[in-house]
Amino acid sequence: MRKIIDFETKKEHYTAQACVVWCFDNRFTPALNEFVKNKNYQHYDLIKVAGGAKPLATPEKEIEEEYILKQIEISLKLHHSQRIVLMGHSDCGAYGGLAAFNNDEDREKQAHIEELTKAKSFLQNNLSCSVPIDLIFVDCSGIWEI
Template identity: 35%
Template sequence: MKKNGKNQFVYVLTCVDPANIDTLVKIFNHRFGKGNYFMPGELGGVKVLVDPAKKTDREFVLNKIKTSDRVHKIDLILLVNHSGCGAYRLAGHVFENKDEEESFHAGEMKKASTLLQKKFPDTKLETGYFLKKEQKMTW
């Protein structure tokens, strides 16, 4: 994606689950171009913002985004959670079915978006949900 003749730069906040990484990299390389995004990876994706194990974890990630923005002006923050996430399971979240799980994550995305909008009012926000078993992104 181009803006003013240069590529937009993206910060991707997503889980580190190794089962997803190869596919996510392919999807993001295709969509944003290689080298046009940061994707440090956090256990549980937006869980680290919405429901961090320790409050300092949230600050740590917010500082990462802030620093990334200073290094390389971030145009878009993309939030991606995924189905079958172990970090959520560990925190006691059990889902009856796919719909329940997906709607729970939609709520998580909303909470994370609200928080990030306050911290980064000039940065665009997008959310996505990755289906681990199907290896597919739902935007």
């Protein structure tokens, strides 16, 4: 094994201001960076998966839901995350893109609001502790809080 990059980080664990569930669609990574900056999060745990919060609302397989739930639980336990942020975005491939809504952005946004609300309910009913849950929708014009 050979070191390819010099890098230093602290050995101590941190307290996370949030555990963020975000879609891995790289078009929306700049939005994540803006969001984190806007919220002034010093530390956050990022769970970056296709569809963002989709596995918590309408998982294709039950194991997806369990896996994300477990990841959030670990974030809460290990880093005492103070809140959870659930994200959905426009033209998400996990939902068939904007085309799945006949390119109707309002219909798509409404569907994402319902999905995120469903994901929030799932967490409220299944998490081992109570923590604030924020719902975020991102489109090509900005970041919306629900």
